[in-house]
Amino acid sequence: MMVGIRAWQQQVPLPQPYSGANAWRIPLHPVKADKPISARHSLYRGAIALAVNGVPIFNALNNRGEDAFLAGELDEHGGHCGRGDDYHYHIAPTHLEKVVGKGNPIAFALDGYPIYGFSDSHGVEPDDLDEFNGREDESGGYRYHATRAYPYINGGLRGKVVVQGDQVEPQPRDSPLRPLGRPLHGAVITGFSGDPAAGECSLAYRLDGAEHRLRYGSNGGAKWTFTRTGPDGKESISHYNRR
Incomplete structure (x- = not known):
């Protein structure tokens, strides 16, 4: 999942509320x-x-x-x-x-x-x-x-x-957690591990010849933490709450 993307807008896979009334409907007998x-x-x-x-x-x-x-x-x-x-x-x-x-x-x-x-x-x-x-x-x-x-x-x-x-x-609606990402020109996603449904993932990407990493996860509830690590090892942490 995600590996090989060369045109990335810094969006990542998160669980979505596709169930109940907020779901697709497929005809059993197509016409x-x-x-x-x-x-x-x-x-x-x-x-x-x-x-x-x-x-x-x-x-x-x-x-x-x-x-x-x-x-x-x-x-x-x-x-x-x-x-x-x-x-x-x-x-x-x-x-x-x-x-x-x-x-x-x-x-x-x-x-x-x-x-x-x-x-x-x-x-x-x-x-x-x-x-x-x-x-x-x-x-x-x-x-x-x-x-x-x-x-x-x-x-x-x-x-x-x-x-x-x-x-x-009907077309279900997703549930955005954070502001829209912007294109990260030149970035190539090189690795992805974890399971979004389990609430813990890690994504690696290369930009200008250097390795970067984005780790994100939840505490089992509505709060999600995103941690970016640059090639110099410095971290940038952001928190988001799902409404």
Whole structure:
């Protein structure tokens, strides 16, 4: 997680309150839409899919309409953190095939259709995907596939959804803990350890040839402490309370 990001806005992964009424809803019985929605010029806000590990997947294009992968914004798993310190993917999390097994979905689009890895059930990468990175399967259903080039994931939503304000609804809200970070030009994230859910993490990054470290954690409650350590060993400590 986080390792390899070359365009970093100093956001980090924190637990988010995605549960109950503040959660996504995925149709159990998806229905094809008369007018499918392309993600090339829309759906720039919010998630368009949900990985099987619970991590949301956003449009492959960032909120500026740029390819987030080519911009160097993503880690080795295809994810990064948004302005609310919310971790999410922008390309297909194909590493999850090691968890669910090849031939099983790695995610579900918010229209209810499954997203598979690069290959079909026969181990062959399909060459007949439509503009949404999808195709009819052997049972007559519809599925999306990951691809190595844009759009990487579902290139839009082939099924029926409700869209308001350029995002699928309902769309849960994150819970920002601290002020927005600023781009740290030239920084490359080189290491990450810990578990945000457990309340203790450490992130290492290189800037101008020097190593820096950011440690952050909670006391098990609403208070979080962020400690930055520079190459000279000096520490800068900040405290934040979750509302």
